Amino acid sequence: MQLLDRFTFGPTPGQVDQVIAQGSDAWLAQQMQPGSIPDPILARKLGDLPTVGMSTQQAMTVFPDRPQISAVANETSEPPTDPLLHAVFDVQYTKLMKERDKKKPDGTTVSVAEPTDAEKAAQKKLDQEKASRLFGDLISLPKEQRMKAILALPVEDQIVLTGNGNLKDQQRNLLFADFNPRERDAFIAMSGQVSSSGNLLNELTQARVARDILTERQLEAVMTAFWFNHFNIYAPKDSDQWYTTSYERDVIRRNALGNFRDLLLATAQSPAMMVYLDNWLSIGPDSLANGVNPQNPKSKKGNKGLNENYGREVMELHTVGVNGGYTQADVTSLAAILTGWGIDQPNNGGGFQFDYKRHEPGSKLWFGYVIDDKGNVTKIDPGKPISAASLTVGNAVATPESVKQGIAALNILANAPQTARFISTELAQYFVADDPPPALVDRLSQVFIDSHGDIKTILRALITSPEFNSRQYFHTKVKTPEEFIASAFRATATDPQNLGALANQLNTMGMPLFRALPPTGYYLTADRWMNSTALVDRLNFAYQLTNGKFANQKFDAPKLVASGLIALPHTPTGTGADLTLHVLEETMIGAPVSTQTNVLIDKQLAQQPANATPTDTLNLLTALVLGSPDFQLR
Secondary structure, three states, X not given: OHHHHHHOOOOOOOHHHHHHHHOHHHHHHHHOOHHHOOOHHHHHHHOOOHHHHOOHHXXXXXXXXXXXXXXXXXXXXXXXXXXXXXXXXXXXXXXXXXXXXXEOOOOOEOOOOOOXXXXXXXXXXXXXXXXXHHHHHHXXXXXXXXXXXXXXXXXXXXXXXHOOOOOOHHHHHHXXXXXXXXXXXXXXXXXXXXXOOHHHHHHHHHHHHHHHHHOOOHHHXXXXXXXXHHOOOOOOOOXXXXXXXXXXXXXXXXXXXXXXXXXXXXXXXXXXXXXXXXXXXXXXOOOHHHOOOOOOOOOOOOOOOOOOHHHHHHHHOOOOOOOOOOOHHHHHHHHHHOOOEEEOOHHHOOOEEEOHHHOOOOOEEEOOEEEOOOOOEEEOOOOOOOOHHHOOOXXXXXXXXXXXXXHHHHHHHHOOHHHHHHHHHHHHHHHOOOOOOHHHHHHHHHHHHHOOOEHHHHHHXXXXXXXXXXXXXXXXXXXXXXXXXXXXXXXXXXXXXXXXXXXXXHHHOOOOOOOOOOOOOOOOOXXXXXXXXXXXXXXXXXHHHHOOOXXXXXXXXXXXXXXXXXXXXXXXXXXXXXXXXXXXXXXXXXOOOOHHHHHHHHHHHHOOOOOOOHHHHHHHHHHHHHHOOXXXXX
């Protein structure tokens, strides 16, 4: 139970017995090879979210933003030739032109009387009526001809048809049911207001929720969430609205069970991280890009300089930690070491590029080492200190080989004892206790050092530790909103039918995925998530879910109880409600439930109206178990 509570998004009914039969060691070994585990149910669900498999370049084309539409409008760029994508640009171009028509050449707004609320309502009604007529024409066609017919409509009709709120939900759902994924994405992209890139983040969030709930590769999913939070980026920032999908898929998930050094380097060279922490904007003060050319005596130094954001955060939050022994001078030096690390055509979805012309040339004094421009490292003898001033740039000029300087610095950070302790503390805090046992951290730190940051080896050491297997730390970690929602669906074997609604529910609960603004990501300790407001929000969600009032989500409490009864080795005495509650708690929580929780549940049952049906009672009991303080723990 402890293993499944901490290294999955919650056990499903019967999974504890399955793992016992398989053997926990065998289960863990299998989970550590996620590529060997078939995942057909998740694959089918992700088939409705095609952007999660797109490259960044594809994503930029399918979901353009305002600058891309403006480039077409300004004739500095050509629209795509693909008919679907061309239609998206036509619709958004028309909307942009309408905006521009409302402005004078100086950018000020043309003085036109704003429509009254009544006039807006009347126009909306006309648009809805027209959209319904267009829908009627479309739905009478064979499904494979409907998008072709939409593309043949005048642009103004396309705008009315796709406009948010013009079609009734049922009409929109009927169309979407017969669209292929590309057609559906094009329809959604047309509905946006000039910029449609926000749809990418919506699909990515829905895919994360689906993976949490449905994947058979639960260890990979948990570690992906853990490392994304550790190497956090804020998806809405600039071009990260396109880069985040690839960042989660190709950087974080690909390395989530690999080696920490590889994970660190992958994040450092990710365009998403460079955009988020601005390293792609950093330019060496003595670089060729800043006008400094030793071979040209007439060259003049410009006013460009370092951006220290990433140099600071990679030490403070990603590796050695705030108490890792570095100084402000080390931050500045690391920022210089990492100049030239940038993006190839960031506005076109390009990948990592090292531009030696932007790199600050020469050897660097950093963190007790001297690293030359070819990546050669010399550890400084504390008895023979070296000053930074002695490492003058002189006639040094960076070359393509200068990228090795940054790689050498990241290697040092990845293997530093301070990093071993910082990462071990974070792992122990997330998987064992908010206040991690010092002895466990000490042992994990040594395993980190001995294994050179092998994540699987470190996790095995954690899972087999006496602390992880101690009752003192059993069922004591508070679930985040993401963990709560995923575990509610997993514990009740409920198929998520409206992923968008679940994503919005996470927003309501204070955890919008991929939108944590600070580099620290989301706090994962109880003091952030366990309070009276959070408990009320979770209980309200449980009531809506179990009573079929959450976004038309189907919920089958009788099936849950039936499966629990079959698996129950013995039954307690008492009323039918007592037995049902016992089954639900055994099935959904699997740990001893406090007496106080059961007393409160009994009080709620006593307050039911006299005409309550058995189904009403069952739904209420299920909601109360989901909303109980005991279910909030893992």
